[in-house]
Amino acid sequence: MASKAKRKDTADTSDGGDSPPPKKVSKVDNGDDDNIVVCEISKNRRVSVRTWQGKVVVDIREFYSKDGKQMPGKKGISLTMDQWKVLREHVEEIDQAVAENA
Numbered sequence: 001m002a003s004k005a006k007r008k009d010t011a012d013t014s015d016g017g018d019s020p021p022p023k024k025v026s027k028v029d030n031g032d033d034d035n036i037v038v039c040e041i042s043k044n045r046r047v048s049v050r051t052w053q054g055k056v057v058v059d060i061r062e063f064y065s066k067d068g069k070q071m072p073g074k075k076g077i078s079l080t081m082d083q084w085k086v087l088r089e090h091v092e093e094i095d096q097a098v099a100e101n102a
Contacts, residue, residue: 035059058084 034051041047041060048059061076079087 052078056081 035048036050037046037048039047044063046059046061046063048061050057050059052059057078057080059072059076059078061078062073063070064073065071
């Protein structure tokens with residue numbers, strides 16, 4: 001069973017450990033319209049196409065409500081265009097496996 005206590009590894013720091021840890025930046029909805037919602041799978045799950053770090057991704061993600069706004073949750077996957085193409089190429093095999101197991 002893994003311990004939940006945090007450990008401090010000083011041997012792996014390349015700068016001698018004198019620099020402070022990076023500051024956490026809050027995620028703010030800046031109103032970018034880079035997010036195109038393709039479909040809603042269920043009440044809290046969406047498939048969208050968006051730009052992330054300059055790359056187009058297909059995002060399948062759960063959302064939650066916060067202060068009346070829908071916010072993306074941690075549960076989900078962002079597929080790069082290469083990964084999306086591989087998935088599309090195997091749709092018939094996936095459908096067949098689903099039909100056999102349903």
